[in-house]
Amino acid sequence: MEQKEQTKTTAVKGTDMARKVRGLVKNIYRSAHEAKAQGKKVAYMMVSSQYDEIIRAMDVVPIPTENYAGLCAAKREMDRFLLKAEADGYSQVLCSYARIGLGFDSLRKELGGIPEGAPDGGMPTPDMMLGSSAVCDPRYKWFQAAGRYLDVPTYSIDVVWPPVDADLKAVRDHYIQYQKEQFQGLISFMEQQTGKKLNKERLWETIRLSDEAWRLWYEIDRMRVAIPSPMPAQDHFSVMVAGYYYPGMQEAVDFYQSLYDEVKYKVENKIGVIPDEKYRILYGGGLPPWHTLWIFNYFESFGAVFAIERQYRAYDPVEVPSSVKDPVEFLAWRSFLRATQFYEKARANSGNPTVERLLGMIDRYAIDGVVFHACRSCRATTIGQVHYKNILGRYTDIPMMQLVSDMVDLRDYSEAQWKAQIGAFIETLAGRSAR
Amino acid sequence: MPFAGIDIGSTMTKAIIVDHEERILASVIGPTGAEHRHLALKVIDEALQKASLAMEGLDFIVATGYGRISVPFADKQITEITCHARGIRALLPTVRIIIDIGGQDSKGIKLDNEGKVANFVMNDKCAAGTGRFLEVIAETLGLKLDRLGKISLTAEAYVQISNTCTVFAEHEVTSRLAEGASIPEIVAGLHEAIAGRVINMVRHLGMEKDVVVTGGGAMNIGLVRAIENKVGFPVLIPPEPLLTGALGAALAGHDFVRRGVTPDHGRRRERVTFFQ
Ligand code: SF4
Numbered sequence: 258m259e260q261k262e263q264t265k266t267t268a269v270k271g272t273d274m275a276r277k278v279r280g281l282v283k284n285i286y287r288s289a290h291e292a293k294a295q296g297k298k299v300a301y302m303m304v305s306s307q308y309d310e311i312i313r314a315m316d317v318v319p320i321p322t323e324n325y326a327g328l329c330a331a332k333r334e335m336d337r338f339l340l341k342a343e344a345d346g347y348s349q350v351l352c353s354y355a356r357i358g359l360g361f362d363s364l365r366k367e368l369g370g371i372p373e374g375a376p377d378g379g380m381p382t383p384d385m386m387l388g389s390s391a392v393c394d395p396r397y398k399w400f401q402a403a404g405r406y407l408d409v410p411t412y413s414i415d416v417v418w419p420p421v422d423a424d425l426k427a428v429r430d431h432y433i434q435y436q437k438e439q440f441q442g443l444i445s446f447m448e449q450q451t452g453k454k455l456n457k458e459r460l461w462e463t464i465r466l467s468d469e470a471w472r473l474w475y476e477i478d479r480m481r482v483a484i485p486s487p488m489p490a491q492d493h494f495s496v497m498v499a500g501y502y503y504p505g506m507q508e509a510v511d512f513y514q515s516l517y518d519e520v521k522y523k524v525e526n527k528i529g530v531i532p533d534e535k536y537r538i539l540y541g542g543g544l545p546p547w548h549t550l551w552i553f554n555y556f557e558s559f560g561a562v563f564a565i566e567r568q569y570r571a572y573d574p575v576e577v578p579s580s581v582k583d584p585v586e587f588l589a590w591r592s593f594l595r596a597t598q599f600y601e602k603a604r605a606n607s608g609n610p611t612v613e614r615l616l617g618m619i620d621r622y623a624i625d626g627v628v629f630h631a632c633r634s635c636r637a638t639t640i641g642q643v644h645y646k647n648i649l650g651r652y653t654d655i656p657m658m659q660l661v662s663d664m665v666d667l668r669d670y671s672e673a674q675w676k677a678q679i680g681a682f683i684e685t686l687a688g689r690s691a692r
Numbered sequence: 693m694p695f696a697g698i699d700i701g702s703t704m705t706k707a708i709i710v711d712h713e714e715r716i717l718a719s720v721i722g723p724t725g726a727e728h729r730h731l732a733l734k735v736i737d738e739a740l741q742k743a744s745l746a747m748e749g750l751d752f753i754v755a756t757g758y759g760r761i762s763v764p765f766a767d768k769q770i771t772e773i774t775c776h777a778r779g780i781r782a783l784l785p786t787v788r789i790i791i792d793i794g795g796q797d798s799k800g801i802k803l804d805n806e807g808k809v810a811n812f813v814m815n816d817k818c819a820a821g822t823g824r825f826l827e828v829i830a831e832t833l834g835l836k837l838d839r840l841g842k843i844s845l846t847a848e849a850y851v852q853i854s855n856t857c858t859v860f861a862e863h864e865v866t867s868r869l870a871e872g873a874s875i876p877e878i879v880a881g882l883h884e885a886i887a888g889r890v891i892n893m894v895r896h897l898g899m900e901k902d903v904v905v906t907g908g909g910a911m912n913i914g915l916v917r918a919i920e921n922k923v924g925f926p927v928l929i930p931p932e933p934l935l936t937g938a939l940g941a942a943l944a945g946h947d948f949v950r951r952g953v954t955p956d957h958g959r960r961r962e963r964v965t966f967f968q
Contacts, residue, residue, distance in 0.1 A: 647896070647898075650898065654804075658811075659896075674797075677758065677771060680771040681771040681809070681812055682812075684773065684809070685773070685774075685812070689808075
């Protein structure tokens with residue numbers, strides 16, 4: 258019997274720039290292969306680890322292994338990697354990004370080369386692996402586990418932030434000092450691996466480029482308060498590629514400048530994502546369902562557009578004191594300020610920084626309902642969702658819904674269940690607006 | 693002015709016809725089992741016959757339940773969440789939380805002061821916490837499904853069934869039997885397990901009085917007691933727990949007519965094909 262092909266997994270985008278992201282994604286893996294061919298160093302890495310600018314300044318080409326897992330899912334090409342990792346003994350409850358990455362490495366080793374048909378030419382063998390403790394434990398342990406298949410050195414850094422009730426003034430210097438030491442350790446390791454010294458001027462340059470890209474991106478999102486919505490969440494999950502995978506590069510700045518112009522034009526001319534916008538939804542959290550992104554269009558078919566999202570929106574721009582003259586220290590400061598930027602607000606209100614951000618979005622973006630995506634194998638972005646929902650319920654009575662699947666593992670997804678839930682959610686929104 | 697509601701669930705098809713004063717003219721609970729689900733047309737015909745009406749005489753037909761999309765003779769489709777809420781609002785207006793335990797899924801619905809849906813939760817695609825779970829285990833124990841409730845009430849204690857996965861629970865039940873546990877104790881344990889799973893889910897909405905239990909689960913007295921133990925107060929049971937969705941659908945049809953809403957498309961007197 259022939260397998261029936263699933264024809265459509267991706268979402269129809271709202272902006273032209275989001276449609277151009279595919280090229281940026283392809284280029285991540287293409288440049289890694291090219292760098293390899295030219296004898297340059299390439300490194301497995303984890304996004305949002307606060308060390309991106311260092312990697313770029315060291316002229317090491319990054320391979321974001323998590324993104325590769327998402328890419329495989331969007332292409333529905335993940336099963337053989339998941340199954341391979343599971344056959345090697347990794348549990349089905351382990352992060353599915355990690356399972357895809359490990360399964361890929363395992364297959365590449367077994368086959369003696371990149372598995373045929375791997376999306377975007379696959380990931381080349383790295384020269385080093387750079388893990389981090391930012392966000393979750395798999396991002397620290399994954400590359401250590403990958404040592405089973407790859408005989409390359411691994412270096413993982415700690416990325417720390419204080420608890421929300423800490424006395425920030427009292428702990429700040431300690432946190433910044435510790436973070437700086439972590440970065441310095443990474444730099445020494447990379448200098449050893451590349452045989453080159455870090456050029457601090459070059460590091461300042463990558464920081465400047467990266468901050469400029471994030472500033473533009475922030476301005477774009479501020480324009481998205483407009484009604485009708487000029488850019489939906491599914492576009493955000495594409496355009497974030499520039500901010501997360503190209504920080505420190507001119508490409509990211511250019512990309513967001515063009516997107517800024519496009520969104521501004523749409524706002525000024527009242528061009529919405531859908532012609533008849535009835536409900537504005539907040540994507541409250543959880544990694545996107547990469548396997549089924551068209552679900553955003555399914556909401557749109559009922560007049561519901563995802564006006565804004567919390568996922569892949571780690572921080573707003575922060576101001577590092579101008580007295581900081583060393584770029585590594587700047588990174589440590591920035592990391593601390595980013596992590597704690599909503600603490601004060603949280604302490605004054607709900608006590609929870611994530612809830613504060615969500616409440617702020619509900620208010621500014623005129624949100625009618627919140628949808629969370631619980632990903633079974635990503636504890637980092639799933640734990641807390643029910644808690645956030647409960648606290649939010651004290652401040653707002655808008656409907657909230659949690660859809661359950663996984664970010665990439667299709668075995669955890671049920672289309673019938675989702676459609677039933679979405680139908681009921683839309684009816685609930687309609688019932689409220691009919692009042 | 694008569695209105696009909698048809699609720700095609702995973703195991704049963706239910707139909708109700710009401711008049712413009714929302715009095716029930718006829719109700720039919722259709723045959724059980726997947727192989728009968730396409731007989732929805734027969735179920736509505738039977739209800740029409742009971743009410744001495746023809747399909748053309750109905751002012752509005754609303755379909756609900758998992759099979760609602762594929763009802764060719766319905767004027768509109770509405771999800772069972774909204775329909776359950778509408779049905780309960782008419783039957784038991786003080787209710788704030790609905791716990792519906794159906795054949796293949798369970799859900800919790802929170803109603804606001806006007807009886808409209810404020811929020812809801814549905815179980816995931818797992819069979820545990822649903823009627824299907826009990827059905828499978830009843831078979832393992834060689835018992836009839838409708839006897840489980842009474843049997844469990846004769847138990848003085850329950851044995852813990854820790855596996856909420858239907859497949860594993862079946863093994864667990866077999867080994868508990870081998871260890872010497874009595875059947876009533878095991879059945880009581882199963883009710884505990886389901887009630888625990890369902891209540892944990894519904895707690896996300898915030899428990900609030902009154903609570904009603906609907907669906908097939910409401911007809912199992914042992915399960916209802918286990919739920920009451922968990923919520924800490926007595927729950928309400930509607931007179932016909934299987935029919936609240938269909939009733940809500942019929943009433944929603946009346947609401948549509950009152951608001952001047954017209955049907956989505958023409959009615960076709962055809963079989964329901966969705967499940968075949
Ligand atoms: S658990 Fe979540 S945050 Fe951590 S690596 Fe996996 S997908 Fe990323």
